[in-house]
Amino acid sequence: MKKKICFVIDTFDFFLTHRLDLCNELSKKYSVSVITDTTDSEISGQSLAPKINFIHLSKRSGVFSYIRYFFELKKIIYKLKPSVTFFISVEISFTGSLLKIFSRNYFSAYLCFTGMGHNNGNTIRSKFFFHLKEIIFRLATRINNVYFIFQNSSHKDFLEIKFSIPKNKSFLIKGNGIKNFKTKLDFFEKINxxxxxxxxxxxxxxxxxxxxxxxxxxxxxxxxxxxxxxxxxxxxxxxxxxxxxxxxxxxxxxxxxxxxxxxxxxxxxxxxxxxxxxxxxxxxxxxxxxxxxxxxxxxxxxxxxxxxxxxxxxxxxxxxxxxxxxxxxxxxxxxxxxxxxxxxxxxxxxxxxxxxxxxxxxxxxxx
Structure with a gap:
């Protein structure tokens, strides 16, 4: 029986542009599920990802919507029982950290930082949530089966210090894999x-x-x-x-x-x-x-x-x-x-x- 792994991704469009090829490649070895917002997306009989199990979960759009999102995600993951779950992006990784802190589910969690996240604005509310994320990520580092993935060494080095991440819980994986390569190059007289x-x-x-x-x-x-x-x-x-x-x-x-x-x-x-x-x-x-x-x-x-x-x-x-x-x-x-x-x-x-x-x-x- 294939090992179960899961990706939590904000939108189906982001999956198509940034995780499709990687998930298809991993589906050759594992049973892959993708939890994402599939609103207005044609995924029935999806020829681009025939072996992947898609599960719809609407995006967050406010405090009450976020609470709904949190409990629905917890329920979906509990039902799937994956061995490993990848939370893609800083915002989704924040939710993954909360799941591990408050439920201590058995699955291993990889928090995938596709960037640094944003402190949008100088309002009290935005500052509060920005610092809340820092606290939650620091707490997540203390859980045995929580790990961090970074896409570039600068972010990895900076956030290892900022969140006190042990070296054995931090990984550098540069991107999601490039599939299409040109086989023959033409010499161009005009450089565009x-x-x-x-x-x-x-x-x-x-x-x-x-x-x-x-x-x-x-x-x-x-x-x-x-x-x-x-x-x-x-x-x-x-x-x-x-x-x-x-x-x-x-x-x-x-x-x-x-x-x-x-x-x-x-x-x-x-x-x-x-x-x-x-x-x-x-x-x-x-x-x-x-x-x-x-x-x-x-x-x-x-x-x-x-x-x-x-x-x-x-x-x-x-x-x-x-x-x-x-x-x-x-x-x-x-x-x-x-x-x-x-x-x-x-x-x-x-x-x-x-x-x-x-x-x-x-x-x-x-x-």
Whole structure:
């Protein structure tokens, strides 16, 4: 009989974009259940995940809703009786910690920090809940079968100290595994740049646009910058709309959000992926770009720089983005060598086989 494992994830959409391939891979060895909000999602006869058991649990939207969520989740996990449960994200991990503190269920819990979480605002209420999380996570470290998973070493080192996490309860697993790799690279005479993700201030997109404008103003290259992602919906920090004017005159093109197949097809036609964000748990978009054979320019920031072996598959920068872009445009051969190493670097360190193997190791250890 297969060992039971469980993932608790906020939404079905997040599962599709960030855990689908990993859960499918683990379902070859384990009985996998995913507890998530499946509202408005077509999961009946789900061809993308045929071996996975989906259980609906509505998202939280307030204090009373959270209480309802807590007790329903407790009931579902008690009925499933998994050996190991993974709580995905800081917010969900907080709930997982409460479950372990107040029920001491037999299952092993892995609290997966996909980022650092947010202290949204300076109100008394937001400060209270921010510090409450700290207290709960500290208490969770004292429970024998509670462990922590981090996606980058900076967050791991910082939170081990902040929450007093013992080294034997803390693990570094870099992402969820990259499945699609390009097998053949074409040499491009024209060096084009691209970015994929939310188009907003929080991601430092304005810095990227200004940097490329500066490159064009100083050199008048024929190179292009292509931006893929939503800039109209669910945007917390909209960028200055004045930046949209005259973008095409600088060879900057906005494409909106594309489906994955179309996005990968278009990105494969470019040479360099730029990730200007100051903070990520681990940038999946950057890893996917490397797997497609793009060289990478990444901000020197947690969760961003992990994808780059500096001067081998790209560059890590602090304040020198325009000059790095200019150098890559001028030296096409060096840029092509960086692209070739990207494929090797991502496959060796971030492939689905590597990451799934690390998950299997900790599942067997905890069970």
């Amino acid at each position: 740049f691209c970015y994929s993700g939310r188009i907003e201030k929080e991601k430092n997109i304005e810095e990227l646009i200004h940097a490329f404008k500066k490159v064009q103003e100083n050199n008048n290259f024929c190179s292009e910058l292509h931006l893929y992602g939503d800039y109209t919906k669910n945007i917390n920090t909209p960028i200055n709309k004045n930046l949209f004017f005259e973008l095409k005159s600088y060879n900057i093109f906005m494409h909106g959000k594309l489906d994955q197949d179309q996005l990968f097809k278009e990105m494969s036609m470019h040479s360099v992926f730029v990730m200007p964000s100051n903070l990520e748990g681990l940038s999946k978009a950057t890893l996917e770009a490397g797997a497609l054979g793009l060289s990478i320019i990444a901000k020197d920031a947690p969760g961003v720089r992990e994808a780059v072996a500096h001067n081998k598959n790209g560059y890590i920068y602090k304040n020198s983005l325009p000059s790095i872009m200019e150098d890559m445009i001028r030296d096409k051969n060096k840029t092509f060598e960086l692209r070739k190493f990207s494929l090797l670097h991502i496959r060796k360190n971030f492939s689905l086989e590597v990451i799934a193997g690390q998950y299997i190791k900790i599942i067997e250890r905890a069970s």
